[in-house]
Amino acid sequence: xxxxxxxxxxxxxxxxxxxxxxxxxxxxxxxxxxxxxxxxxxxxxxxxxxxxxxxxxxxxxxxxxxxxxxxxxxxxxxxxxxxxxxxxxxxxxxxxxxxxxxxxxxxxxxxxxxxxxxxxxxxxxxxxxxxxxxxxxxxxxxxxxxxxxxxxxxxxxxxxxxxxxxxxxxxxxxxxxxxxxxxxxxxxxxxxxxxxxxxxxxxxxxxxxxxxxxxxxxxxxxxxxxxxxxxxxxxxxxxxxxxxxxxxxxxxxxxxxxxxxxxxxxxxxxxxxxxxxxxxxxxxxxxxxxxxxxxxxxxxxxxxxxxxxxxxxxxxxxxxxxxxxxxxxxxxxxxxxxxxxxxxxxxxxxxxxxxxxxxxxxxxxxxxxxxxxxxxxxxxxxxxxxxxxxxxxxxxxxxxxxxxxxxxxxxxxxxxxxxxxxxxxxxxxxxxxxxxxxxxxxxx
Numbered sequence: 001x002x003x004x005x006x007x008x009x010x011x012x013x014x015x016x017x018x019x020x021x022x023x024x025x026x027x028x029x030x031x032x033x034x035x036x037x038x039x040x041x042x043x044x045x046x047x048x049x050x051x052x053x054x055x056x057x058x059x060x061x062x063x064x065x066x067x068x069x070x071x072x073x074x075x076x077x078x079x080x081x082x083x084x085x086x087x088x089x090x091x092x093x094x095x096x097x098x099x100x101x102x103x104x105x106x107x108x109x110x111x112x113x114x115x116x117x118x119x120x121x122x123x124x125x126x127x128x129x130x131x132x133x134x135x136x137x138x139x140x141x142x143x144x145x146x147x148x149x150x151x152x153x154x155x156x157x158x159x160x161x162x163x164x165x166x167x168x169x170x171x172x173x174x175x176x177x178x179x180x181x182x183x184x185x186x187x188x189x190x191x192x193x194x195x196x197x198x199x200x201x202x203x204x205x206x207x208x209x210x211x212x213x214x215x216x217x218x219x220x221x222x223x224x225x226x227x228x229x230x231x232x233x234x235x236x237x238x239x240x241x242x243x244x245x246x247x248x249x250x251x252x253x254x255x256x257x258x259x260x261x262x263x264x265x266x267x268x269x270x271x272x273x274x275x276x277x278x279x280x281x282x283x284x285x286x287x288x289x290x291x292x293x294x295x296x297x298x299x300x301x302x303x304x305x306x307x308x309x310x311x312x313x314x315x316x317x318x319x320x321x322x323x324x325x326x327x328x329x330x331x332x333x334x335x336x337x338x339x340x341x342x343x344x345x346x347x348x349x350x351x352x353x354x355x356x357x358x359x360x361x362x363x364x365x366x367x368x369x370x371x372x373x374x375x376x377x378x379x380x381x382x383x384x385x386x387x388x389x390x391x392x393x394x395x396x397x398x399x400x401x402x403x404x405x406x407x408x409x410x411x412x413x414x415x416x417x418x419x420x421x422x423x424x425x426x427x428x429x430x431x432x433x434x435x436x437x438x439x440x441x442x443x444x
Contacts, residue, residue: 036127038256043132046251050139053244054146055082061237061295062150063436064230065345069426070154071229071436077158081146081165088166089138090116096174097137098182106185109178126254136251141177144200145169150345151208152215152416154226155423158431159414167406168207172399176203180391190377191391192366192384194263195252197307197359198395205352206396207403208343209335214407215416217342219423226344231291238295242271245302249309263309266317267302270309273318274301277325300328300350304358311362313371320361324354356392363388 059078063071085093092114099109113119116134125133145165149156179186180193193199218226228234249267253260278297283289304324305317312320331349335341343349363385366372375384410416417423422430429435 033124033127035124035129036255039254040128040132042256042260043128043136043251043254046247047132047136047139049244049247050136050143050251051082053241053248054078054139054143057237057240057244058143058146059237060233061241061299062153062345064233064235064237065150065228066154067226067426068229068437069428069435071428072432072434073158073427074149074153076432077149077161078146080158080162081149082142084162084166085142085145085169086138088169089134089141093141093170093174094134094137096170097141097177098133101178101183105183106188107179108175108184109182128254133254136254137177137181140196140200140248141169141173144173144196144204147200147204147347147351148207148211150347151343152211153344154427155218155344155418156215156416157414157418158427160410160416163410163414164211164406167410168403171406172207172402173199173203176395176398179394186387186391186394189387189390190375190379190384191387192311192362192376193307193359193391194310194362195249195306197303197355197362198391201303201306201351201355202359202392202395203355203399205348205350205355206400208347209341209352210400210403211407212341212343212348214404214411217340218344219420221342222336222340228292235291235295238298242298242302245271245306249306253310259310262313266312266314267305267309269314269317270301270305270321270324271298272301273321274298274304274325274328277301277322278329279325281326281329296332296346296350297325297329300324300354303351303354304328304361307355307359308362308365311366311373313365315371316361316365320358320365323357323361327357328354359388359392360385 055078059075062078063074066074092111094116095111095113096109099111099113101108101110102112104110119130119134121129121131123130145168148168149161177199178184180191180199181187191198220226245267246264250260250264253263275294275297278300279289279294282293301321301324305320308316308320328350331353332346335343335349336346363375364370364381366375366384367381368374375381377384377387407416418427418430
């Protein structure tokens with residue numbers, strides 16, 4: 001080996017060329033992406049956490065918020081959506097969101113990965129198995145239409161919910177997902193949405209608002225009180241959402257690294273400050289804080305920190321979470337109390353407004369001067385805010401218009417709304433022939 005440094009002096013030109021090619025080949029091989037076991041383990045764990053958010057987290061949260069005669073309908077809808085969207089994701093939606101897309105790749109992913117063709121146990125997405133990435137993203141696709149049903153709970157036909165969910169996740173969700181995360185036009189512009197401020201929360205929020213307007217208010221709203229029937233269930237579901245959200249946000253780093261750690265930290269801070277801000281607003285206005293208020297503030301804080309979670313620091317998270325508790329509280333009062341729009345479970349003021357606020361504030365608190373990681377566009381704060389605003393408007397327009405169209409088509413096919421007798425009887429008996437509570441059966 002002592003002759004190594006001088007070997008080049010003894011080799012002819014052809015040998016030197018061969019040596020250079022071998023060296024280059026070795027360097028290229030060293031750069032080849034290989035599976036990272038730690039990252040894979042973390043994303044597998046995060047996938048389970050995000051599914052846990054829907055089943056049982058969101059199902060219990062929503063189930064406790066409705067009246068007793070409709071509790072099973074909500075649980076059934078959440079469970080059926082999880083099944084139906086999983087199959088749609090396998091058939092075509094993953095391809096639409098994360099396929100290559102060819103000449104139209106700025107707008108959709110194409111059909112090249114329909115039925116998950118070409119994806120094997122050895123296929124990689126960066127340094128994790130593509131099967132794991134497919135499953136992780138599937139859980140996001142599941143929870144988004146499940147959030148939407150909160151806008152029209154207690155009055156919609158089960159068949160209409162199923163049709164709406166499969167059409168909506170394919171026509172609305174998958175394209176927006178591609179624009180933001182799949183290499184589409186918003187991602188190319190430098191739009192910043194770490195874990196779903198636009199893709200999940202703004203998208204679901206505007207869809208819920210449009211749905212509430214098209215389907216109409218529940219009978220008796222707003223004169224008849226429609227209070228949550230089981231606050232213990234609401235609290236349990238909310239606590240599950242908080243825990244599951246760590247997979248939602250920190251898992252979106254797709255790696256077991258410092259970025260995931262910071263995302264988890266700011267997610268927790270956002271939830272805590274959102275809870276306290278909402279609780280304080282309620283305490284000041286009504287004289288007493290409530291469990292419903294503090295857990296709703298938590299959801300608002302989590303939804304609002306979601307787009308910023310991989311880009312901001314703890315100070316930014318505290319401001320974003322506090323702002324969420326205040327803003328989402330006021331918009332809940334505006335939509336239900338003043339505008340008399342029956343968004344039954346407050347999807348649009350909590351998720352929609354929170355998603356908009358968080359997406360905008362990402363363009364502020366991602367600044368390195370404020371402890372953030374920097375702007376994806378590489379420009380100034382004002383330039384990043386312009387891009388964030390464009391992404392918000394595009395999401396609102398695409399989701400709002402197409403949700404309206406989908407609802408009108410489904411109304412013509414099977415009808416959207418339960419009839420008067422079904423709504424009075426309750427959707428549990430009307431559509432599932434079951435009761436959530438059999439108090440008259442002698443079992444209590």
